[in-house]
Each structure stands twice: as structure tokens, then as C-alpha cells.
Amino acid sequence: MRLYITFLILLCLSCQAQLSDFEGTLKEAIGKHQAGDIDGAIVLYRRYLTSRPGSFLVLSNLGAAYARVGRFEDAIAQYRIALKLTPANPSIELNLALAYYKTGQTERAAAGLLKLHVAKPDELQPTLLLADCWLAMGRNKEVASLLRPWSSKEPVDLAISYMLGTALVRDNRVAEGQLWVDRILRNGDSAEARLLLGTAKLSAQEYPAALVDLTKAVELNPTLPDAQTYLGQALLGTGDSENAAIAFRKAIASNPNDFSANVQLAMLAKQDDNFELAQTHLQKALLVRPGDLGARYVAATVDLQQGDRLPAKVDAARIALESIVRQAPSFTEAHVTLATVYYRLQRKLDGDRERAIAQRLTAAAQQKQQQGLNVK
């Protein structure tokens, strides 16, 4: 009996010690998170969750830590587990949507943000993010409808004006859109207005004109999100790849997870036969958008380009390209490159098959393009 009691006492003491250990671990994890030691925080959050897997707050914290270091897919996984435990938690839903947004999973992000917007239409942040997603998806009319109610509130948020103006311009309501640009400009020359003008010109391939606005945008606000990336694209369009690289590097300095800047720098490095640097940038880009076909395709071409020096890279390219064409069977360029890879690997039959697919896709695309023109 004495032994039993002693055992119980020991057990309770052990429980208490464990409890305080867990609390200590969590406290330490949060401390590290707040101090910016994200990797340290991740280790401790995960340790905590091995024993307390049902703590949705810790799951959410771990997700936030992952997002902070650009591991968005891991963040998404944590947020999704957390949401199963506490469905419709708005802050976790917002974080999940943000992670989707950052990884270019725009449709998923928009779905989550729409839910949040419907639940709380007066919340500005999800509304703005939703508008941005819809802009990326080309749903310009819906962006205009979404933002109209906000545009009558004074003072009008610059971002609202910017996105509303963009949507209207892209919807070919240029004069109406211009009013919003003017509205931004009324407040003085602003980086947002310049960015709007610059990106509109960029999409019309008016590179020198875009360059003027985007240069001004980064002068006015060097940390304006995406401005350096767009500036880099305009510089590339004018043939100034050297300064484009500088702009992309600046974009990455302020946001290491800038997907486009990383891909562009990878392509520039590839052009210079700097394959190692190209792969470094592509790895960063793929950390942000792990499934991105474009980035994976560029990575495969980088591997192929190294194939003469490092034959194993040709096979690496093959594996990547086979996966890409499985996922995107109408990706013509990937079929062309996969055919090239097969030929290099002396797999003529496979090469011929891929070549035939590429030819078929090209012919179909050309037929589409040949339709709908006036015949004189």
C-alpha cells in the first residue's frame, strides 16, 4: 500500500513536472518566435505538439512560423489541421488564405477570402486581398463591384483606389479608371499610382513608358511591394538585363519570398550559364509555390543545360519534365524539351512520341490563331 501511495505521489509529481515542461516549452517557443528565432520556435512548437496535437492555437502558431520562413506548404498543412479542430476560426482562415495567396494558389485564396468577406463585409484586409486575387484571376468586373461600396467612403484608401483603377482600366473602362488614378495623384505623386500606371503599360509591352512610372514608384516608396519586381520586368523589356537583375535583387532583399523576382533572376543566371545560382533562386521560388509549373519547367531546362558536363542532370530533367507533362498535358514547350531529353538519352521512340505530341499541340494552337481574322 505504501508502495502504491508512493507510486501515486511520484506519478502526480511527474505529471506536474511534465505539465510545467510543456508550458515551459510553449513559453520558450513563443519567446523565440517573437524574438525572430523562427527555426528555434518551429522545433519547440513541434515538440509541444507531439504531446498536445489538439492545440489549435499552437498549430496556428506553427503555421505562422512556417509562413514567416517561406515554408508556405507546411504552413498550409498546419492551418488546415487547426481549422478541423476549430472550424470557421476567422484568424486561422485568414492566415490560410494568406498562405494560399503567397503560394500563388489564387483560386483557393479567393474562396477563403470570399467566405471571410461575406461574414464580415466591413473588414478591409480580406476585402483588399480578395480584390487582388480577383485581379490576378482577371475577374475585373467583380473587383469593381466589390470595391465600389468602399470607394464612397472618405478618405478613400489608396489601395482601394489603386485596385479599382486597375480593374476598370483592365476592363477597358479606361476613362473611368483614369479618374481613380487621378484621385491617387491628387494626393500628390504616389508610388501606388505610379505602380498602377507602370503595370498597365507593362502589360501593354510599352516598356520604356512603364520604366518611367516604375522608376518613379520605387523612388517614392522603395519598399512598395512588387514595385522592384515590375521595374525589373520593364528593364528586361528594354534590354537592360544588368539593371533588371539589380531590381530583382532589391525585390528579394525586401521580400525573400518574391516568387517572380526569384524566377526572373534564375532565368538571367541560366542565360549566363550560372546554373548553381539559377537553381538557388528556383529553389526559393519553389518553396513559395512548390507546384508551380513554370518554375519547375525552368528548373528542368537548367538541369538539361548542364547535361553535357553532368550527365545525371539530364535524367533529373527527364523526371521533372515527365511529372510536368503528366500534370499539364497541353504544356507544349515541356513536351518539346522532354523530347529533347529523350533524344539525348538515346530513347528515340520516346523522343518521337513527345515530338509528335508537341507537333499536334502546336498545330491545334495555330489553327485557333488562324481563325477569326478578316479575309480581304
Next chain:
Amino acid sequence: MNLTRRHLLALGLGAAAPPSSPVFEQIPPSASGIVWTHDNALSDQRYLPEALGPGCAFLDYDNDGWMDIYLVNSGPCDFFKPAKPLRNALYKNNRDGTFTDVTEKAGVSGGNFGLGVAVGDYDNDGWPDIFLTGYGKCILYKNNRDGTFSDVTRKAGLETLGFTTSAVWFDYDNDGKLDLFVCSFVDYGPTAHRSCGDNSLGKHYYCIPRFFKPTASFLYRNNGDGTFTPVQAGTAIGQSLGKGLGVVATDIDNDGRMDLFVANDTVQNFLFVNRGLNPRTGKWNFDEIALPAEVGFSAGGQPRSGMGVDSADVFGSGFQDLFVANVDQEMFSLYRNMKNGSFRDVAHLNGLTQSTRLLSGWGLKFFDYDNDGSLDLVLANGHPDDMIESYSPAVKYREPLLLFHQDAGKLRNVSADAGPAFQAAHSARGLAVGDFNNDGRLDLLVGVNGGAPLFLKNNSAAANNWLGLKLEGVKCNRDAIGARIRWSAGGVVRSRLKTGGGSYLSSHDPREILGIGAVPAIDWVEIVWPKPGAGTQRLNRPPLNRYLSVKEAVKEA
């Protein structure tokens, strides 16, 4: 600052010194007598053929040993009725730096909507004949050996209706007679003239060729009796639908059979490798291998707008490399032959992508402009769309020529030092290389869309030694297309394949100039005549700094 007497003297001497001549000096029409200009038939509708010409050629039509000049013009067709008669031009070389227009007398004024010119001695009579491509039909002018030509197109069976661009004479079946490959561009027949509507300026613009259907090019076998038979059907050439703009006949695998590299616009390029006679089908066998050879697409797997082409053993590997010029933003490609049937693009390593990113390239040629023994490169550029600057201001309609010099195995852009013509902008198209004044330095002739041709005299490196060879085949084709020349000078052995065609819509001086720099002598020259030629012929210690005619030595039976 006090100027001493010596300073003043030096300044005075400096002022008195004649300005040094540019590497390439533009000879104005007033000096050359070449006053002809190209009419591009520019219309409000912007019909595509308007943007493509003209081609030009160096040829010695009267066999006097001096290069004459041929220039191609547009002309009447279903969408263009010229207000005044238009004609091509043949300029006879007066051997004093001037030229005389002999077009009417020679009877070579054209009459089609002309685009390209390919010169070759198809009947092996020792006199160059002229084949003209264009929109509508082609023309074959047979040289009558008396300063005149006859239009024998119909009799020869070479009318070739459609929209044809570059053409090349070459002996694909090694029977000693020149055959003919003709690039077909797009399906642009009378019912398919397309307008791409209004651009942002509210004007019609030239449709991107992507909007037109591709077509098969033509291969004509020379029957040896003044007639030709189309033989592309059932071969890879007939099966490959493209939008051909440039073609060069070369031998990528050193098997003695001439292959064809074809630049296509908005579809993949073609590399037709000549496999010889297929005994099973009785047809000549070509394999189209551009994709496996890695010359069909960009490094990103995309087809580009291929226009001008050339082929040469650029870096002395013993194998033929390839070059293709594209439209702006697509970059040009220099393909190094890997000696295994595949190529790698080394344009970037040679500074070519950086220099050509915003340019659209047409005529081009590897040539040793300073006779130092290494091949250099000239590129003629200009955007096809005359309104491009209105909606893409970074790209210019008129663009500069580019000159690359080869230093230590790499090409280097030396355009800035090449002369004023390389600083000015032109809507250049065809380009031909030839030595019009027989000084051993290759000059340039550039066809300009809607303008006067550029005629550029080469003033470079007069001290460098050279030997010019005029090859004359006897058993092999008379022009010796496909001959391989090897020469040794100063302990260095070099080689060159006499290719056919290349550039864009144009024809070069048929002679080969072997530059040897400051080396005082050539030890030997070997000529391997193409089949069915008599093998190898050797010249020991040939004379320098002059042209030499070399006739294929055939043993008496």
C-alpha cells in the same frame, strides 16, 4: 597653357593627316552609280510581302573576273499595281569602283513581286544563271553567255507558284548537277490575304505570320537537260510544313552529302539531313532532325521567328556550326556542332544574345573580313513592322548593322568601330558578301526595304595576306558547292566548306578567300571536290594576294 613650337607643329601635322578610313566605308550612289532603289509596295492594308524584301547578289554575270551586282524589286501582283513600272537591277562592274545599269540589255528586269535571288550555274556551262523568288511566281534566267539572259522558267518547270523567299542551289544527289531548294513561306494565296485589323493607332498592320497556314518547301532535281522535277513529295521536305525564310546548304555530319538548315518564322526550324538514296522507296531520303539536334526551338522549347541563316566551321572544330537570326526579344542563336548530330546554343558565350535582344535579324554571313584566318560575322537587321515604335518604343523599325570579330575563339561585337554605316539605322533585309574591287577584302551589299541598297567597301587590314580561290568543278557541279578546302599557313591548318545559300534572300560572291594574317606564305591548299568529283587536289606554295582559278583535275580515262 603655353603651346610650344613643337606642340604647334604636332597639331599642324595632326590636322594635315588624312582621316583614317572606316573599316566599312559606305559608297554613296553618286560614287558607285548604283542609283536603283527598292519599292516595298507599302499599302494601307499592310500586305505581308511588302515587309520582306529585298534580296541582293554579287555575281560575275559576264565572267570578266569582276563582281557585278543584282538587286531584286517588288512588282505587280494581285494586291499591288505599281503607279510606275518597277524592275530589278543588274549593275555591271566597271572595274573602277563604279557600276553601269545593264538590266534592260541583259533582260533580267523581273516582273514578279520579287523577293529573293539565288545565283548558280545550273547547266554547268561556266556562266552564272539567276533564280528569283517572290510572291506569285518564280523566274529562272538562263545566262546566254553574251551579256544577256533568257527567261526559261516555264521550260525548266520552275514557276513555283505561291509565296517563296530564299532559295539555294546545291547538288543534293551528288550527280554533278545543281539542284534547287526553294523556301515556301505561308499560305498567302489570293483568297487568303489577311488583314490583322487595326492596331492601337487605328491602322492596319502586318499580321504576325502565326496567323497564316504553314506550307511545304520545294526541292527540284536537275534533270540535266534544262528541266527540273519537283521531288519533295514523299520526303521529309514535303512532309514538313513550315514558314521558310532562310536556307543554307551545308554538311553537318561530314558525310559528303549536303544537308539543309531552314529558318522558319513562328514555327520550328528544320534541319534536313541528307541520308542518300533509299533503295527501298527509290526516293532520296532526308530526315528532319531539328528537334533532336536542338536547333529547332529556343532553349525554352518555343518556336521563334527564324529569318536569316548561315553555316560555317566557326571555331575550327572541323564540323559545321549553324546560325539563325530571329525577331526582337527572341535573341539569335549560334549553334555549336557537338559532332554527334546535335548542337548547343553558344550565342550568349559569344556576346550575341546581349547585342541582339532588341533586334530582328535577316541577312547575315560568317566571313573573315580582316583576313586574319578566323571567321567573323556580320548581321543586317530591321524590324518587319514599320509601326513598331508606336507601340513598342524600345524596338526600332530601322536598326543598326552588327559586326562581330573573332578573337581567341570568341566573337566580340566590334560594331562601334566598324564605321558610320554601323552606327546608322536601316531597314535592312538581304545581305551579300563579295569582293567587288578584287583587293581580297570582302565588301558588303545590303538590301534595304523601301530604300536604296547599302554598299560598303571593306578597308580593313590591308597588310594581311590572302589567297582567293575560284573553284571550277568538272565532274562535280561546276560551282563546286560542297567542296572542302583545307590550307596550312604558319603551322596552322584551317578548313572551309563551300556552302550554298545562307543569309536571307541573297547570293554571295562564289569565290573563297583564305586569310592568313601576317604569315608570309601558304604551305599548301587541298581541295576535296564534292562527289562525283575526282577526290582531292593539292596546291603547294600557291601565290598570295591574288585570285587563283582552280579547275577540278580529272584523270583521262
